[in-house]
Amino acid sequence: MSSNKGLKKSLTKLQYHVTQEHGTEAPFSGELNDCKEEGIYKCVCCDSELFISDSKFDSGTGWPSFFDCINKEKIDFKEDSSHMMVRIEVSCKKCGAHLGHVFSDGPEPTGLRYCINSASLSFKKS
Template identity: 60%
Template sequence: MSRIIEKSDAAWRELLTSIQYHVAREKGTERAFTGEYWNTWDKGEYHCVCCDAPLFASEHKFDAGCGWPSFWTAAEAENVESAEDNSHFMRRTEVLCHQCGAHLGHVFEDGPQPTGLRYCINSASIRFIPEERSGD
């Protein structure tokens, strides 16, 4: 599939840390409760670690108890896409960055209302951009 942002494997390796590369470019995962953002509750946005596309917002984040950052919707729906994932003898729905194809995590249908979705996202695939505070 053609992407808006395409780079060589070598360019991605230069840009990303080893865990970011493994998760985002090789469809890996980080262990539960080890990622940087699983327990972050500050206000702001989560962007793709590869291309900086805005993906998720803090106001949509919730504690799913799974050990990964979880969101009930994407902040920028056009920047997030899904694909069937039948790896590891499971049937899941993979979540990808539409702009660069980075693997973000998976989406499940056991989340809170109003969507009933749980976007279970690897911290290694995203970068948190804090909300600017006025008067600071």
């Protein structure tokens, strides 16, 4: 992960909590949840391009959801058995920032739902 001291200065408390302490923002609270604009979603810590607006969909869960990532080589997948359930955690491969989780209940064409915290993303409009 990036330098904690530098990240504490550059990120909000929520962004730091989510990306560095594996936190989760409250559902329907993230500024990117309802974003419908065309563009690219990047890691808030290192600017790595992770998701595009064409793969975003409204899952009704309260977090930005995507049925695919730009490139699976940019994401780390790890089993997460916290909170008395087993899920797959997704993190930025470049810097290790916690992004959210991926589930197998998404729409076609992948059947996946990347459930991502807004606090872990920045958005660059096309």
